[in-house]
Amino acid sequence: MTWWRRNRVWLALLPVVLLALGAAASYRVADYWWNVEPHEVIARGEPGRALTFTDDYEDALGETSRTLTVEVVDVAELDAVPVRRLDDPVPLSDDARVVRVTMDWEADPDQGLRGCTVALRDSRGRTHRLSSAGLRFASCLPSEGGGPLVPSAVDDAAGRSVPDGEERLPAWRTRPVFVVPQDAEITEVLLWWQLPEHVVLPVPPRAGS
């Protein structure tokens, strides 16, 4: 009996063991790559049309969901940054330009929408988040009236309640502003609460360039 024949069972198991070894050693892939970048599309809209979707998620109190409608109305270029910092205009370099995204939102006032992020994706696959230049704009929620809180712990007394004066209207508009490279052709608006799950909203025709 040859060596190969005597050890055929172990040889057959060797690839399985190597795969198990690789899987056990790759736990950080989820922590440091998969879960920190937008990888799972939960809903994808169509250019120029509103998208209604439901996002199932889990907070400190357990499983729940949010349902909302969102539409990217326009992605427009601005001549200047519409904010000032310490009384001075926010300075931009020549290789940067400013775009403002206009978004319409609709959701029942009891839907928990706090903690969401809006970002842009360009034709080269780059993701542009709210700028490091110090610009801060309400990206998902109206500047006043954020609606239900997100409980931070099981014993969070406030739970998913709505603080006084924070009742949210059923429909609102936001206009977040982004600083992007001159050569960035904006193709999609991304929306997420907890990565890697995210929503993709293609920009309307004749916008984003």
Place this chain on the structure above:
Amino acid sequence: MALPLQRGLQAAAVIAAMALAHVVDGALSAEDDISAPFLREGVRGEPVVLEYGELEVLDVDAAQYLSHLRESVQASGRFLMVEVAGSGADDQLVTGTVRLQDEDGRTYATSAKAGCPRTLTFDAGLTGYGWLCFDVPPSRIDELDLVVGRGSDITDGTRRDEVAVVDLDLDGARAAELARTTAAYVAPQPGLVRQELDPVELEVAQP
């Protein structure tokens, strides 16, 4: 093949496999937070290209006092100020790791009291600028490297990820000049354009 020879070859194969595993384990040690294959070494004035962005140390200066929000603080040693330019590759780059280290492995975190940013954020495809401020002993200024990475030491995120180690390239005369400085500046804030250091005149507080 004679049985003793076969047994001998099997034992040699086991020993060879263990030796190979030892070599691999040594090259990719699980004990080091940063190991050699992931270090990207550079020097002031030259960009360091990482898989997630690009970083360059542009300038180094020092101050004895930094002023932020109308309050000035004095360094325990000297505030060594390192100007960094950077950009993200495909996404915004947040420098989770920022520190200086000397030849003895001693490390210096960014100063909490200086008023400068503790970390820097660079947008994808856009060059941003910022000064990092460290409170260091004057005697150590001539032997420091800047260590910058995407992951954080706190969350063990620098392991198996690229980290830039940039020689500040200060010769003895320049290091001695910085070590003796009594300069006072406004703590610089990051942005999309370079910011020159803004000197301030300090007033002695009246009792």
